[in-house]
Amino acid sequence: xxLWLFTFLAVIAIVGAFGVILQRSPVHCLxxxxxxxxxxxxxxxxxxAVTLGFLQIIIxxxxxxxxxxFVIWLLNLQSEAKPNGHLALxxxxxxxxxxxxxxxxxxxxxxxxxxxxxxxxxGYGSVEDLARMLxxxxxxxxxxxxxxxxxxxxxxxxxxxRVPGAALLRAPAEIQRAARPGSTVR
Amino acid sequence: xxxxxxxxxxxxxxxxxxxxxGMLIRRNVIVMFMSxxxxxxxxxxxxxxxxRRVGSMDGQVIVFFxxxxxxxxxxxxxxxxxxxxxxxxxxxxxxxxxLRW
Amino acid sequence: MAIDLLIGAVKAIVIVVMVLNxxxxxxxxxxxxxxxxxxxxxxxxxxxxxxGQRLGLPNLGLMNTLLADPIKLFTKEDFVxxxxxxxxxxxxxxxxxxPVLVTFAVVPIGDVLEIGSRSINLQAASLNVSALYVLATxxxxxxxxALGGWASNNRWALLGAIRASAQMISYEIAMxxxxxxxxxxxxxxxxxxxxxxxxxxxxGWLPRWxxxxxxxxxxxxxxxxxxxxxxxxxxxxxxxxxxxxGYFTEYSGGKQAVFMMTDFAEIVLxxxxxxxxxxxxxxxxxxxxxxxxxxxxxxxxxxxxxVAIAQIIAFWLKTVVFCWLQILVRxxxxxxxxxxxxxxxxxxxxPLGLANLVVTAFVVVAIGAK
Numbered sequence: 001x002x003l004w005l006f007t008f009l010a011v012i013a014i015v016g017a018f019g020v021i022l023q024r025s026p027v028h029c030l031x032x033x034x035x036x037x038x039x040x041x042x043x044x045x046x047x048x049a050v051t052l053g054f055l056q057i058i059i060x061x062x063x064x065x066x067x068x069x070f071v072i073w074l075l076n077l078q079s080e081a082k083p084n085g086h087l088a089l090x091x092x093x094x095x096x097x098x099x100x101x102x103x104x105x106x107x108x109x110x111x112x113x114x115x116x117x118x119x120x121x122x123g124y125g126s127v128e129d130l131a132r133m134l135x136x137x138x139x140x141x142x143x144x145x146x147x148x149x150x151x152x153x154x155x156x157x158x159x160x161x162r163v164p165g166a167a168l169l170r171a172p173a174e175i176q177r178a179a180r181p182g183s184t185v186r
Numbered sequence: 187x188x189x190x191x192x193x194x195x196x197x198x199x200x201x202x203x204x205x206x207x208g209m210l211i212r213r214n215v216i217v218m219f220m221s222x223x224x225x226x227x228x229x230x231x232x233x234x235x236x237x238r239r240v241g242s243m244d245g246q247v248i249v250f251f252x253x254x255x256x257x258x259x260x261x262x263x264x265x266x267x268x269x270x271x272x273x274x275x276x277x278x279x280x281x282x283x284x285l286r287w
Numbered sequence: 288m289a290i291d292l293l294i295g296a297v298k299a300i301v302i303v304v305m306v307l308n309x310x311x312x313x314x315x316x317x318x319x320x321x322x323x324x325x326x327x328x329x330x331x332x333x334x335x336x337x338x339g340q341r342l343g344l345p346n347l348g349l350m351n352t353l354l355a356d357p358i359k360l361f362t363k364e365d366f367v368x369x370x371x372x373x374x375x376x377x378x379x380x381x382x383x384x385x386p387v388l389v390t391f392a393v394v395p396i397g398d399v400l401e402i403g404s405r406s407i408n409l410q411a412a413s414l415n416v417s418a419l420y421v422l423a424t425x426x427x428x429x430x431x432x433a434l435g436g437w438a439s440n441n442r443w444a445l446l447g448a449i450r451a452s453a454q455m456i457s458y459e460i461a462m463x464x465x466x467x468x469x470x471x472x473x474x475x476x477x478x479x480x481x482x483x484x485x486x487x488x489x490x491g492w493l494p495r496w497x498x499x500x501x502x503x504x505x506x507x508x509x510x511x512x513x514x515x516x517x518x519x520x521x522x523x524x525x526x527x528x529x530x531x532x533g534y535f536t537e538y539s540g541g542k543q544a545v546f547m548m549t550d551f552a553e554i555v556l557x558x559x560x561x562x563x564x565x566x567x568x569x570x571x572x573x574x575x576x577x578x579x580x581x582x583x584x585x586x587x588x589x590x591x592x593x594v595a596i597a598q599i600i601a602f603w604l605k606t607v608v609f610c611w612l613q614i615l616v617r618x619x620x621x622x623x624x625x626x627x628x629x630x631x632x633x634x635x636x637x638p639l640g641l642a643n644l645v646v647t648a649f650v651v652v653a654i655g656a657k
Contacts, residue, residue: 021217038427047194050415067260152259
């Protein structure tokens with residue numbers, strides 16, 4: 001992929017990622033993350049993984065981010081009015097992360113310079129190729145993943161549902177008194 | 187000029203580091219979760235770039251599975267967050283210290 | 288290289304202009320068509336400086352819907368409600384419109400057009416996974432609606448937004464299943480290729496249109512498409528009698544115009560998808576690249592430009608028919624209740640789609656990879 005296109009997409013990805021960690025309102029963080037994920041999807045398409053790029057957009061941006069949005073609504077999250085957390089943690093955390101980024105980047109930039117990418121076989125990244133590998137070499141992983149999704153579905157429902165009557169057990173004392181049959185509420 | 191694969195790996199490293207910073211800096215559990223998704227995507231990018239370098243489809247298949255597992259993990263993690271919120275009424279990671287003596 | 292870019296840009300601009308024009312015309316169709324269905328007159332007052340009044344032109348209502356309404360909408364005061372998120376409030380309408388318009392980049396409006404030595408594929412972006420692209424952009428469409436309602440700081444708008452996004456993601460699954468069944472039947476994800484495969488005839492006279500191969504998918508796509516674009520009978524998110532205007536309650540002026548345009552552009556999109564998958568797309572029956580070949584054996588040779596123009600006209604005619612079908616359904620059926628809506632999506636359409644998918648897969652393997 002041409003260098004100017006990569007630089008443009010990389011800048012958008014990094015700006016989006018900073019947006020995720022620095023925004024105060026969770027919905028703004030979510031939008032920034034959606035932008036970064038679409039950007040990574042476009043990078044996939046540019047790298048030849050066309051099917052995977054569109055699958056990334058369908059799965060991540062179209063489903064997982066909407067799930068996040070629903071949870072933010074359900075919990076009625078507001079923007080963080082004041083900064084919280086330990087200042088020391090933030091300071092050393094940022095320095096640590098920057099050091100990690102710097103070290104890894106030096107490693108990748110000083111590796112043997114690859115001035116051209118090797119040519120890929122025709123049909124690389126197409127649906128047929130991906131499907132052939134999924135159903136032949138990685139068949140067991142594929143089937144196990146489908147069972148994993150079923151388990152995650154059942155688990156999420158079991159964890160997040162409201163058991164009827166459970167809320168009453170933790171209610172403040174007045175409500176408990178009022179709910180007892182035969183009691184009168186002042 | 188085509189981009190060398192090292193640039194893609196460097197971008198993946200930077201995104202990963204930003205995700206780590208997000209986990210350390212933010213105390214809101216949902217934003218920490220989003221940083222985890224960011225880290226997962228950085229790793230996906232690395233896999234696809236390396237798969238392209240070698241010319242095999244293995245990188246893409248692995249990314250397919252990572253995406254699926256991330257979806258399952260997001261669903262279960264958010265369900266945990268919902269039930270946590272219902273019992274603790276807070277989403278600040280500093281205040282979720284029930285196991286500390 | 289530069290010529291290719293120029294041709295691509297011209298194709299994209301032409302297609303977007305066609306779509307936006309059709310969306311505007313649909314507004315007029317809707318007003319006069321609904322008046323026709325409901326046995327009333329509809330808009331019949333506005334005229335420009337009294338022109339054509341003696342001929343009775345204002346009765347058509349064209350000036351009303353195509354000139355007066357847009358001018359009114361764009362010159363109205365544009366306010367952001369108190370306590371609302373200004374950035375998201377302004378962004379949401381465009382976030383809703385963008386995926387719908389962008390989907391038209393992979394819609395083929397004709398076969399090839401040969402100019403000189405260059406043969407131009409009449410599709411703005413020739414992807415070989417265009418069906419996947421359509422599904423991806425449909426998924427992004429949820430954000431505009433969801434954020435529009437949330438950013439309004441209004442609990443009815445939020446309720447409308449929650450209902451709308453839940454409805455959209457539920458019917459996305461049914462739509463995806465319908466599209467996958469069609470893709471399996473044709474063996475390719477490329478929209479242009481799907482249209483090309485629908486050329487030719489069976490038994491010497493029956494055009495090979497997709498409706499004959501996949502009738503169940505047609506019903507599924509029509510229903511879930513109408514649910515995706517939140518048209519009646521699925522328009523509870525914008526339920527006019529219940530939620531004021533649902534997720535776009537707090538929008539006025541230009542932003543509401545953009546939301547309306549999204550609505551009509553989605554009607555066009557669903558109609559276009561139905562024509563492409565099930566009714567031959569740009570295929571005119573018995574018209575091949577070199578001219579007509581009728582079943583009786585008559586052959587009428589035509590130059591390539593005439594063939595291309597005939598195909599483009601056929602495509603838009605079929606699209607208009609399905610837009611009209613959607614308008615007809617809107618003004619005929621009452622609205623679904625929310626639980627009925629979700630039940631239809633999850634317990635009705637998804638199992639039907641899965642069953643259709645399994646049967647299609649079996650038939651394709653049995654016949655031997657069509």
